[in-house]
Amino acid sequence: MHSLSIRAATPTDLDGARSVMLDTVYRDFGTGYVPRWHADIVDPAGAYLVPVRHALFVAVDRAGEVVGTGALDARGPAWPPNPRWLAERYPSGPTAQLRRVYVRPAHRRRGIARELVERLVEFAAADGGYRAVYLHTDPAVPGAEAFWRSLGKPVHDERTDPERPQRLVHFELPVRSEP
Numbered sequence: 001m002h003s004l005s006i007r008a009a010t011p012t013d014l015d016g017a018r019s020v021m022l023d024t025v026y027r028d029f030g031t032g033y034v035p036r037w038h039a040d041i042v043d044p045a046g047a048y049l050v051p052v053r054h055a056l057f058v059a060v061d062r063a064g065e066v067v068g069t070g071a072l073d074a075r076g077p078a079w080p081p082n083p084r085w086l087a088e089r090y091p092s093g094p095t096a097q098l099r100r101v102y103v104r105p106a107h108r109r110r111g112i113a114r115e116l117v118e119r120l121v122e123f124a125a126a127d128g129g130y131r132a133v134y135l136h137t138d139p140a141v142p143g144a145e146a147f148w149r150s151l152g153k154p155v156h157d158e159r160t161d162p163e164r165p166q167r168l169v170h171f172e173l174p175v176r177s178e179p
Contacts, residue, residue: 004067004107006115009056014044016066017058024102028141040071040099047073053130055123059103059112068103070116072096072123076134077170083163086156086170090134096124098135098173108143117151117173125176133173145169 009017021041026032033041040047048056048071059068076095079087090097098120103112124130133152139145139159148154152173158166 003062004059004110004112006057006059006068006112006119009044009049009058009069011045011049013056013058013060013066014049016060017044017056017069018042020066020069020102020104021100023104024100027105028102029138040073044071047071053127055120056100057116057119057123059107059116061107067107068112068116069100070098070102070113070120071100072098072120072133074130077136082136082170083156083161089155090132090172094129094131096120096127096130096133096175098133101135113147114151121173121176130175133175134170135173136168136170138167139169140167 018041022033025038025041044056048054051073054073056069056071058066061067074093074095075097076090076092077087077097098117101113101116121133124133135148137144137148148171152171154169155172156170158164158168
């Protein structure tokens, strides 16, 4: 991660963070902006900077350009669309959900996403009220599933769910206690 800084986002970082996020949902996910899934991208300040238990971290290059993002909020997975048991296992409040861990293609495979996740998990541990760190990923995105498997444990693979075969994989990451 030469010549990059990873830090909590400030209001001046929001346009750059939004750009990274929108580029990712259009290019990597192929969905484009879908309001019910991506409202936080339009209002990252309201989603991540204002709520005390939420966070947005950015990776910023030497020129001041945001090249990576990672966010966390206190909302567990909703039912529906997720399985009911998953929403019950990871309820809003005590669950820190990782979101928007995205890195621009030219900066990938340099440890940036891993460092963003580490900072987010540290934030969750320091909060003291989170008992789980949860996320879901689309394994169709190159490298996503392997990356998350290297950091946490899968708790549900929708590709093998006979009742609702989808393409998401849900993960839990350990919350490290502060010493």
